[in-house]
Amino acid sequence: MSADKIxxxxxxxxxxxxxxxxxxxxxxxxxxxxxxxxSISVDGEEQNPALGVGETFPVGDETWQLAELTGWPSEDDWLVVLHRVTNAPRMTEPPSLALAHRCLFQASKAWLPQ
Structure with a gap:
């Protein structure tokens, strides 16, 4: 399964x-x-949501869904499929660093001869 499915x-x-x-x-x-x-363990803290098929739940800053349940009520031959529906936001640069770069750029322009 892919990284977005479990x-x-x-x-x-x-x-x-x-x-x-x-x-x-x-x-x-x-x-x-x-x-x-x-049972979901995130940073040492355990969550125990009880979900129906199609319901979503948070995992840190991501959202996952209970996508499938097959083979139940067999005691041993069932499969639960979870699907990540939203990824954590990806920043190319922390906002504070981007702001610092803009400030330095603006300050350096002030020192250049016109």
């Missing part, structure tokens, strides 16, 4: 750059909907 099955933990993912439980909720309880 496949999880029984007893497997998958690590990505920002987090570790695993499935804690799959069950039928009181309203008869199927829920997947995930």
């Amino acid at each position: 496949g999880l099955w029984r007893g497997i933990q998958v690590s990505r750059e920002k987090a570790d993912f695993s499935v804690m439980d799959i069950y039928r909720d009181s309203d008869r909907s199927i829920k997947v309880k995930l």
Whole structure:
């Protein structure tokens, strides 16, 4: 699977750059909907969202989606697929550094002979 997709099955933990993912439980909720309880560890803090297929959840500054659940209610032959739907924003240069460069450029122009 690509970096934007994660496949999880029984007893497997998958690590990505920002987090570790695993499935804690799959069950039928009181309203008869199927829920997947995930374990997500980000910077040593654990989250345990219970999600239905199609629902999204945050992982740091990214958004992920519970994209698929296949093979359940089999005890061993199920697969949960997570999909990253938004990436973390990428900056080419920290804003403070960009501002410093602009200030230095403007200051250097002031010193040049006209």
